[in-house]
Amino acid sequence: MNIRDLRYMLAVAEHRHFGRAAEACRVSQPTLSVQLRKLEEALGVVLFERSSKQVVPTPICELLLAHARIAVAETEAMTALAQASADPLRGALRIGIIPTLGPYLLPLVFAPLREALPELEIEPWEDITATLIERLRAHELDAALLATEPEGADLLSRPLFTEPFLAALPPDHPLAAQDRIRESDLVPDVLVLADGHCLRDQALAACGLAGPVGGALRASSLATLINMVAAGYGTTLVPGLAAGAAQDSGIALRPLAARASRTIRIVWRAAFPRRAAVESVARVIAERLAPFAAASERDIAALDRAPAARHVAGTR
């Protein structure tokens, strides 16, 4: 059974006239005649009593019409719904983001995203890398912003920007007197995040530490970590975008000798159909972060006096 035939049936019932019904359906009268006969044969029921005077729906037809109307209305609702959401740059896009990035990146990119993609409703979801990838694969997220490259052919990614790590020191720390810090100097009292945070692994790697470190502290967030450093419990590495927040806590920030950094990537399922949406988001973020990347290259030595993040945040 074809929805088209139901439309024909409804038209004939409404107009009680094959010719006018055909016109309303934008087909020729014979077409409608034939199709209606086929429908009658398919249903095994005479739908209309034709005489030279009039075309009258049979009682059973009246019953069927009610169902036909609903069926047609539902399919029309489907096309309307589909049409309204055909634009991939429209509708919800669930984006995962790691906790050491979200609080510092989102304030920067939310407004530009809204401006560039007004129909796209971005729903951020903050969690650690492993969980985000899991949710991505489970179709609970559409994309994720990570600092690592994902494994597996089912996920694709592209880099968005690179942010340097900075040494974060209590202002009265002996190393705070240096303009540039050697990563290995941080080892004795470096504080790191809890397991699962990619920043933890990357910070340890930057310092040349492979296994677990001595300190018992496992901070659950970068904000906690920064406050611990400010309180003089040790040193740590913070990503460039968090520099502003770190400085507000009264911490000394210094560039690193080896210029350790992390690259933020956007990740999505290879089969995700709204790739256009992901790529648009990626482009907006990359463009928004471009001045910061340039600045961090140029002014990295002067970062503690004019932090890049601050500088960028002031740019409009």
Added chain:
Amino acid sequence: MNIRDLRYMLAVAEHRHFGRAAEACRVSQPTLSVQLRKLEEALGVVLFERSSKQVVPTPICELLLAHARIAVAETEAMTALAQASADPLRGALRIGIIPTLGPYLLPLVFAPLREALPELEIEPWEDITATLIERLRAHELDAALLATEPEGADLLSRPLFTEPFLAALPPDHPLAAQDRIRESDLVPDVLVLADGHCLRDQALAACGLAGPVGGALRASSLATLINMVAAGYGTTLVPGLAAGAAQDSGIALRPLAARASRTIRIVWRAAFPRRAAVESVARVIAERLAPFAAASERDIAALDRAPAARHVAGTR
């Protein structure tokens, strides 16, 4: 859009596997693949995210599925409804019947009709000929039992049986002494029904009266007429089937010299699709009335001692 495609869509959503969905739909997997792609193109929306691992409906697909389910269910309801009522010998059949026939015929044929056509729900409607024909043409009746042949090519009819008219006399009427009454003898004090009853016209014609008769009485029903005769107000003609009721009123019935009679016909619209139902009803009535017709031919002279209607009513 084809309902079949919606079924494919529902199957894939349910099985999350093209092969199994195709199997469930009794088509090959490529067919389902192609049709689904076409549906996606028609809607302008990706319905399923395919990867080597899994087939997952997109969010918009989930919305569409709800509508698709309703549409499919409605069309299924249509086929079920049609199938249930495909049998023309099933369902309601609205039959008009003239008032001078209904009360006497229906008791005879109701049981046989119910036995022969158990699925047919006969809805009798009693009214005068003109009104019945009007309602028939307006599709408010499906058939009618009349004593006249209808005019117009849009109506068809077939005769069911013929019933003789009998002279109805008060027992003490002078004519009651005769075995057989000449119609013209009834003229002086014949009573007739009100305008619109075909029996009125036929009784007048039988007596050789063309225009209006002298008596002011215009009985509104045959029962009234019979009671008037029983009360000695005059004579009349009654149709054979009413003979039993007439005799119960203590009236003398006599056959007529010219054997005036009326032929009961069943009438229906030429375009009426359930002709089979009408013809079945016609056959059952004709068969049920056959013994009466035979009896009236044979025993018409003895009718006042063993009334044909009584005789028939006792036959089983």
Added chain:
DNA sequence: CCGCGACGATTGGCAATGCCTATCGAAGCC
């Protein structure tokens, strides 16, 4: 009585659709 207009049914031809089998291509698994 005949021609005419209205209207649904029928016909014949053509393009589009729907389905099949066979095959491909990518991914995962011994």
Added chain:
DNA sequence: GGCTTCGATAGGCATTGCCAATCGTCGCGG
């Protein structure tokens, strides 16, 4: 590296859907 699984693709064929033209019937008006 071969094997399996699974969705996509290709080619061929029957069916379907549509149209223009025509038919058949009915009712109307001259």
